[in-house]
Amino acid sequence: MAIIIDEKTTVLVQGITGRTGEFATRLMVEYGTKVVAGVTPGRGGERVWGVPVYNTVKEAVKEHGPIDMSATFVPAPLVKSAAIEALEAGIKTLVMPVERVPLHDILEIIARAKEKGARIIGPGSLGIISPGKALCGWIGGAKELAREAFKPGHVGVISRSGGQVTTVSWTISRQGLGISTAVHTGTEVIVGTTAAEYLELFEKDPETDLVVLFGEIGGVMESEVAEVIKEGKYTKPLVVYIAGRTLPSGIRFSHASAIVQRRRDTAEIKEKALRDAGAYVVGKPQELALTAAKILRK
Amino acid sequence: MVRLYEYQCKNLLKSVGIPVPEGEVASTPHEAMKIAERIGKPVVIKAQVLTTGRFKAGGIKFADSPQEAESIAWEMLGGEIRGLKVEKVLVEERLDVEKEFFLSIIVNDSYKVKGPTILFSTEGGVDVEEVAEKYPEKISSIDIDYLRGLQLPDAQRLVSKLEVPHNTVDLLSNIACKLYEVFVKTDASVVEINPIILTREGRLVAGDCRITIDDNSVFRHPEFKIEVPRDMMRPPMELEITAWKEIEEGDYRGVSYFVQLNPNIDEIRKGGYIAFHGIGGGAAMLAADALMRKGLKLATYVDTSGNPAASKVYRVVKLILSIPGIEGYCLAGAVLANQEQWYHAYAIVKAFREEAKKRPGFPVLILIAGNKERETHRIIREGLRDLPLRWELYGRDHIYDVDFIADRMIALVEEYRREKERIGGPSVLLEEERIISPKEYLSFETQTGKVFIDLSKCIAPKCGFACVKADRWYGRPCLRIVGGKIALTGSPEELKRTCNECLACEVVCELYGGKAITVELPVRGLEEFRRKYGELI
Numbered sequence: 066m067a068i069i070i071d072e073k074t075t076v077l078v079q080g081i082t083g084r085t086g087e088f089a090t091r092l093m094v095e096y097g098t099k100v101v102a103g104v105t106p107g108r109g110g111e112r113v114w115g116v117p118v119y120n121t122v123k124e125a126v127k128e129h130g131p132i133d134m135s136a137t138f139v140p141a142p143l144v145k146s147a148a149i150e151a152l153e154a155g156i157k158t159l160v161m162p163v164e165r166v167p168l169h170d171i172l173e174i175i176a177r178a179k180e181k182g183a184r185i186i187g188p189g190s191l192g193i194i195s196p197g198k199a200l201c202g203w204i205g206g207a208k209e210l211a212r213e214a215f216k217p218g219h220v221g222v223i224s225r226s227g228g229q230v231t232t233v234s235w236t237i238s239r240q241g242l243g244i245s246t247a248v249h250t251g252t253e254v255i256v257g258t259t260a261a262e263y264l265e266l267f268e269k270d271p272e273t274d275l276v277v278l279f280g281e282i283g284g285v286m287e288s289e290v291a292e293v294i295k296e297g298k299y300t301k302p303l304v305v306y307i308a309g310r311t312l313p314s315g316i317r318f319s320h321a322s323a324i325v326q327r328r329r330d331t332a333e334i335k336e337k338a339l340r341d342a343g344a345y346v347v348g349k350p351q352e353l354a355l356t357a358a359k360i361l362r363k
Numbered sequence: 364m365v366r367l368y369e370y371q372c373k374n375l376l377k378s379v380g381i382p383v384p385e386g387e388v389a390s391t392p393h394e395a396m397k398i399a400e401r402i403g404k405p406v407v408i409k410a411q412v413l414t415t416g417r418f419k420a421g422g423i424k425f426a427d428s429p430q431e432a433e434s435i436a437w438e439m440l441g442g443e444i445r446g447l448k449v450e451k452v453l454v455e456e457r458l459d460v461e462k463e464f465f466l467s468i469i470v471n472d473s474y475k476v477k478g479p480t481i482l483f484s485t486e487g488g489v490d491v492e493e494v495a496e497k498y499p500e501k502i503s504s505i506d507i508d509y510l511r512g513l514q515l516p517d518a519q520r521l522v523s524k525l526e527v528p529h530n531t532v533d534l535l536s537n538i539a540c541k542l543y544e545v546f547v548k549t550d551a552s553v554v555e556i557n558p559i560i561l562t563r564e565g566r567l568v569a570g571d572c573r574i575t576i577d578d579n580s581v582f583r584h585p586e587f588k589i590e591v592p593r594d595m596m597r598p599p600m601e602l603e604i605t606a607w608k609e610i611e612e613g614d615y616r617g618v619s620y621f622v623q624l625n626p627n628i629d630e631i632r633k634g635g636y637i638a639f640h641g642i643g644g645g646a647a648m649l650a651a652d653a654l655m656r657k658g659l660k661l662a663t664y665v666d667t668s669g670n671p672a673a674s675k676v677y678r679v680v681k682l683i684l685s686i687p688g689i690e691g692y693c694l695a696g697a698v699l700a701n702q703e704q705w706y707h708a709y710a711i712v713k714a715f716r717e718e719a720k721k722r723p724g725f726p727v728l729i730l731i732a733g734n735k736e737r738e739t740h741r742i743i744r745e746g747l748r749d750l751p752l753r754w755e756l757y758g759r760d761h762i763y764d765v766d767f768i769a770d771r772m773i774a775l776v777e778e779y780r781r782e783k784e785r786i787g788g789p790s791v792l793l794e795e796e797r798i799i800s801p802k803e804y805l806s807f808e809t810q811t812g813k814v815f816i817d818l819s820k821c822i823a824p825k826c827g828f829a830c831v832k833a834d835r836w837y838g839r840p841c842l843r844i845v846g847g848k849i850a851l852t853g854s855p856e857e858l859k860r861t862c863n864e865c866l867a868c869e870v871v872c873e874l875y876g877g878k879a880i881t882v883e884l885p886v887r888g889l890e891e892f893r894r895k896y897g898e899l900i
Contacts, residue, residue, distance in 0.1 A: 084616060084863055085670060088703070140615045141579065164618050164669055168470065168577035169550050175477050176509040191701055203670070206701035206734030214699060226645030228668065228698030231733065232762060235699050252644070254552065259474040281645070284472050308645050350649070351763045 066272040067195035067246040068221070068263070069158065069184070070098075070134065076201050077125055077135040077156065078103040079147045081113045086138030089162070089203040090114050093136075096208050098199040101129045122154040134158040136192065136201050144188065145170035152181050160201045161187030164252050175257055185257020191227040191249040204249065205231060218243015220357055221267040223260050224279035225250050225286065226308065229350065233279050236354035242361065245273040254284070261289040264299040275302045275361055277353050282309035282332050291338035303344040304356045307332045365576045365592050368411045370453045372572035375549060376556070379541045382568045386455030395436035398454040399429040405457040408435045412447040415490075420444050425457060447597070458568060463487030463558035464527070465494075466539055468546045470553075471506065479507040479546065481518075481539060485525050487558030488570070501525065513543035534567045535559070550580030582612070593622065600626045602682055605888050610678045614811065617671025617702070619679050622664045623686075632688035632896070636662040637776060640683060642696035642707070642731070643668040650695030650730075653765035657773060662689050670702035674811055674864035674884050676710035684718050685889055687896040691726035691776045697765050700733030705837055707731060708739040709866040712746030713882070716873065719750040724782050726775035727752050730768050732759035745874055753779060805851055807841070807858040812884040814841070814862065814869075819879075821849055826875035830868040838865035849879075 076093060080086040081103025093100050094114045102125035103113055109120035119125040126132055135151040137144055137159060144166045148159055159178065166188040178185045186193060192202015197217035205211025214235040220242050224230035230249040237244060248263055250256050260278060267273045276299075280287040287307060293299050309332060336346045345356050367375075370388040377383050385402055388411065389395040399406045410422035417423050422444040426432040432454060439449050465487040471480040484502045486494045495502055503524035507513050518536035527535065538559065546554045553575040560570040576584065581592035591599035591607040599607070606621035624639075625631055639654060639661040641647025647666045654661060663683055667676050683692065694711065696704075708731070715727065727747070731739055736758055747754050753775050761767055803818040823830075824847060831842045831849065839861045843852050851858060869880040 084672075088670070142582070163615075165579045165615065167550060167580040167583070168552055169547065169580065172470070172478055172509045179477075180510065203701060206670075206703060210699070210701070210734045224645075226643060226698075228643035228700050228733070229645045231701050232646075232699040235759075236763075255470055255472045255477055257477070259472070259477075261474045279645070286472070286474075289474055309648050349763070 066270050067198060068266040068270050068273070069186075069246065069248070070193050070195050070199050070201055072097065072198040073099070074133045074199055074201070075099045075101045075129070076199075077101065077122065077132045077151070078116065078138060079122070079135055079151065080138035081105055081116065081118055082108050082111065083138055085162070085203070087113055089136060089138060090116055092203055092205065092207060092211065093200060096200050096205070096211055098201060101125075101132060122150045122156070126154045132156055134160060134201055136160045136162060138162060141165040142167065145174055148174045148185075149177060152177055152183055157181075157183045159183065159185050159257070160190060160192050161185060161251070161257070162190060162192060162202045163187075164189040166253065168254065171253060171255055175255070178257065186248065187251035187253070187256060189227075189252030190256070191230060193246060193248040194244075195246045196244050202249075204247070214238060215247060216243040219245055219272055219274040219361070221245050221263075221270070221273040221276035222247035222279075223250060223263050223276060224248070225260075225281045226279055227252065229279045229308075233277060233350065233353055236351060237277065237357060240354045240358040242354070242358055245270060250286070259289065260286045261293045264290060264293055264303070268299045268301060273301065275304065275357055277357055278303060278305045279350065279353070280305055280307040280335065282307065282335075283330050285330075287335040288338050291335075291342040291344070294342040294344060302360050303339075304347060304353055304360070305336075305339050305344050306347050306350050306353050307335055308350070365578060365581060365587070365589050366413045367574045367576065367587060368413065368451070369409060369572060370411055370451065371587065372574045373453075373569065375545050375574065376542075376569050376572055379544045379548075381538050381541050381556075382566065384455040384458060384568055384570070386453060388451050388453050389436060390440070390451050392433045392437040392440065395452055395454050396429045396433035399426060399432035402454070402456050406432050407455050407457050408432060408439065409453040409455065410439050410444050410449045411451040411453055412444045412449055414445045414447055417444060422449070458560050458570070459563040460560050461563050462528070462561040463570070464535065464561070465491055465555075465557045466535075466542055466559060467491070467553065467555040467557070468507075468543060468551075476506045478509050479543075481505050481507060481513060481521060481543065483521050483525065483535070483539065485527060487560075491557065507543070512547070513540050515540055528561070530565075531561060531567060538567065538569075545574070549574060550577050550583060551575060552577045597626060600628075601888075601892060602685065605886065605892070606679070606682055609886050609888065610675060610682070614672070614675055616675060617667065617669035619671060619675055620664075620666040621679060621682065624661045624664050628687065628896070631662045631686060634688055634690060636660045636689050637691035637693055637726075637772065638663045638665070638683045638686060638689045640665040640667070640680070640692065640694045642666065642694070642700055643698045646696060646698035649763075650697045650765050650768065653769045654693065654695070654772065657766070657769040659769065659772060659776075662686055667707070668700070668702065671706065672864045673706035673710045673866040674809070674882070676707050677713050677866060677884055678886050680710055680714040681718075681886060681889065684714065685893050690779055691728070691772060693768070693772050694729045694731060695765070695768060696731040696733070697762055697768075698733065699759060699762060700731075702733070703735050704731055704733055704739040705735045705742055706865060708742035708746070709837070709870055712742060712870050713866050715747060715750060715752060716870070719752050723751040724753050724779055726772070726779045727754040728768065728772045728775060729754070730757045730761055732762055742870070746870055805849065807851060807855050807862070809859060809862045809864050809882070811864065812882060815881045815883060816849060817879050817881075818849065820877055821879040822875065822877040823847070823849055826872070826877060829871040829875045830880060833867035833871040834865075837867040838863050842868060
């Protein structure tokens with residue numbers, strides 16, 4: 066099992082001939098992901114790490130049949146048109162690793178995906194990995210690190226920080242545990258899939274016994290996690306760390322956003338809501354793995 | 364997130380047909396007087412600064428005559444409101460307030476919405492967060508389908524949920540729809556009119572307005588003349604502008620973020636500061652926090668992540684090292700990074716091979732781990748070994764050991780300070796070596812710079828063609844061997860596309876004892892900046 070991606074998932078890479086697209090394709094192919102095709106307009110007919118390149122998503126789908134997932138490795142201002150192209154071609158899961166995507170482009174992509182019943186991971190997400198099966202995006206960076214940091218197992222990992230998804234998973238592996246699926250939600254103010262939704266999927270996944278969440282100040286993601294637990298939509302143990310507690314609200318993490326949200330933005334309030342809901346809240350990132358190990362060994 | 368000034372916001376409102384008070388912006392007291400004269404009735408003078416609570420801070424004042432308007436403007440202009448310099452004032456007709464409303468459109472990140480939400484309240488003119496806490500029943504809201512937009516019937520529903528004077532429902536709904544137009548048109552993350560004033564004579568007018576533009580969309584809006592799209596409570600400083608304009612704006616290969624935690628270069632110059640450079644948002648926060656808690660003063664908060672090109676990281680490090688008087692550099696990668704860290708390695712090595720001789724004994728502390736960690740550490744160790752620096756290098760065993768990193772940094776900085784006191788003065792004035800056009804050379808342009816190979820200084824095959832090998836390993840093949848000599852693999856156009864600016868060729872050539880290859884990566888304005896502070900060119 067695992068969630069969203071496994072060894073049977075077929076993947077398309079948009080922007081496959083670009084610097085990052087090529088780098089990620091190599092990683093995915095070497096890791097064992099079924100990368101069936103790539104797209105770069107004007108570069109059709111080439112091959113990148115053995116993967117055939119097409120000019121459009123439609124051509125790729127025509128040649129290979131329905132494709133499950135696309136990774137959009139195109140410059141931020143072009144992400145919207147790439148995403149729409151993929152959605153129009155019937156692809157149901159889009160992994161968007163690129164940062165700096167304009168906000169209203171994200172709003173449109175999310176709205177269109179909703180219309181098509183598709184899922185967006187990101188933008189600004191390193192991607193998703195089900196260890197031993199497949200990965201999409203550039204999570205792990207290289208097959209050696211991906212194999213070392215993400216061992217197969219029964220812990221689900223959700224992280225709002227890209228670097229920390231790998232770091233936390235590595236500390237979990239060092240505790241002799243493994244990962245069912247690990248995912249980075251994305252860097253942007255608004256992302257296609259939030260922690261609450263991943264938790265509902267982990268709830269249904271028989272391979273996942275516990276979930277670890279690396280949270281951050283700002284936004285409502287962690288507060289909604291507490292709600293989902295209270296509503297009984299997630300019943301397995303959850304271990305959480307929230308970064309940014311001691312930093313002044315400032316430069317990078319202040320979303321100049323919602324009044325209804327602001328009250329729930331701080332680490333203190335999020336931690337309290339999560340504790341009240343029954344989650345295990347830890348004070349240091351290194352305690353995530355230790356606590357998970359303690360709970361699972363009980 | 365970039366906030367617009369009130370007068371810019373009001374111009375935008377006006378452009379879609381939302382009524383605003385009669386008025387204009389002024390940069391001089393005389394202009395303010397003229398505007399008040401034209402309005403011909405009592406006016407209000409509003410300082411144009413990006414802060415809330417202007418009234419309490421003396422940034423909003425009333426004038427009964429043009430002369431009074433002039434003298435108020437004279438007091439405000441050039442002064443400060445909550446630490447922000449006033450360069451413009453808005454002069455507007457004074458309104459007779461009957462009632463005040465509030466309208467705001469935000470981006471709602473709730474998983475149930477993930478789209479715009481519009482909020483309306485009958486309690487305008489006050490802090491709406493407070494209203495939300497105390498009288499939640501006086502706020503109504505509607506989630507907007509982005510593909511459909513905000514339609515008039517939706518807006519009417521929004522307004523009618525609360526008790527408003529009957530004849531204002533349509534007017535308010537109309538304003539709501541037009542405000543949504545502004546939200547979309549400006550790529551805003553927040554638009555807010557607070558208050559919407561219902562005047563005694565029954566007009567509805569936007570009293571104050573706040574618009575925040577999404578950082579990532581600023582490139583679509585040259586009309587706002589935003590120099591640096593970063594969320595800051597002060598104007599961007601010279602180096603911050605350079606970091607954005609010359610390094611980040613046009614280069615989408617990874618992300619670089621550069622902020623001066625202390626904007627005052629003259630103060631930094633007096634000593635006591637180190638430069639902070641993190642890798643990845645989460646890790647950078649963890650590390651910066653630990654360093655500050657231990658009492659280190661950080662001149663910068665820098666973050667390079669998302670697998671940036673080595674050339675980008677190199678430029679950022681050069682920028683950091685341009686800050687006069689810093690007493691150390693800390694690269695704190697408290698993370699098992701997914702990005703190929705060797706690009707950071709080559710960037711650091713190239714930067715310090717150029718800079719080290721100007722600042723003997725300079726403390727450099729590097730924590731770097733993750734993808735290609737072993738190679739990364741080897742590159743750094745070999746690249747810094749012969750330099751006159753005081754450097755230490757740590758890897759994955761210390762990822763979450765930020766307190767240890769802070770302690771080591773403090774120790775290095777203290778040693779450096781003692782040494783400086785002993786031998787006096789840190790900087791050695793040295794001009795960078797200029798390249799004199801040699802007879803035999805190869806060169807090609809890269810995406811953001813130029814590779815220059817002086818064949819008369821090439822020591823191949825003694826080095827075993829190290830540059831060709833490195834090029835294959837770390838970058839993409841630009842160099843090859845033809846008849847025992849270095850040659851290029853393609854035409855200038857091809858090479859420009861092929862070269863990923865990994866900087867490996869230059870560094871390995873130098874480490875093998877040659878000095879044939881230079882990757883020129885200029886940062887416009889940096890040399891002038893350094894010259895201005897008279898050192899370390």
